[in-house]
Amino acid sequence: MKAYKTGQGNWQLNYTLDGKQRTLSLGRDYTVFFADHTAKIVTELVAVRKLGDKPPTDLLHRVGRLPIRVRASLERGGLIESCFGMSLDGLCEKFLKSKEHLKQSTIRCYRDAGKVLVKHFGKDRLLATIGVADGEGCITELSRTKAKTTVSSFYRRMLAIFRFAVKKGYIQSNPFDFPVERVDTDESRWYYITPEMIRKVFDACHNNCPTDNAIFVKTLHASPQSRKTPCLSSSK
Secondary structure (H helix, E strand, C coil): EEEEECCEEEECCCCCCCCEEEEEEECCCCCCCHHHHHHHHHHHHHHHHHHCCCHHHHHHHHHHCCCCCHHHHHHHCCCCCCCCEEEHHHHHHHHHHCCCCCCCCHHHHHHHHHHHHHHHHCCCCEEHCCCHCCCCCCCCHHHHCHHHHHHHHHHHHHHHHHHHHHHHCCCCCCCCCCCCCCCCCCCCCCCCCHHHHHHHHHHHCCCCCCCHHHHHHHHHHHHHHHCCCCCCCCCC
């Protein structure tokens, strides 16, 4: 604690990195426990940096729980990568912005996948703290409530989102880069509406209003089950 003549104080942590003396300012609104906890994290980061290794996952988790201002100071001091502070919510936002040229239906699918990720990990979860085991856990939890085809679709979208993060340099490896059985839609289970069935419905209508018939045909044609089935026009 560095005390000033005004009576106020400021927590500061001095450490040596690459032969240079550096100072990490924590501010004055922290307890002795927090200052000691941060000092232990910085000491481990300095040791890892001197060895030229990557910080282990448990250390990254502890760094991720530090205040944003402290993490920014660690970035400026060279103890963590500049892209370490990228959160999951920020990634989804940047990814969707890069896909604005796609169809709205495709963007909506990616947005839904992003919502699942945020719900599972939390919007403030740092990308560097998400590993393959976390990705597998997300897919496992999703498979408990969703069909195999849905899980397969969500997996491919999540894989694309994190592939974007790797390409941009936010992370070094894709946490969703693991084998998952691809399941496509089984078209043999589709139910097609035949023209004979539509004709029976028209015959059953009491008023046989052409306007209502046109609306009915349009509704049937918009359904996935009837896209490959020729529909009767309202004049018939």
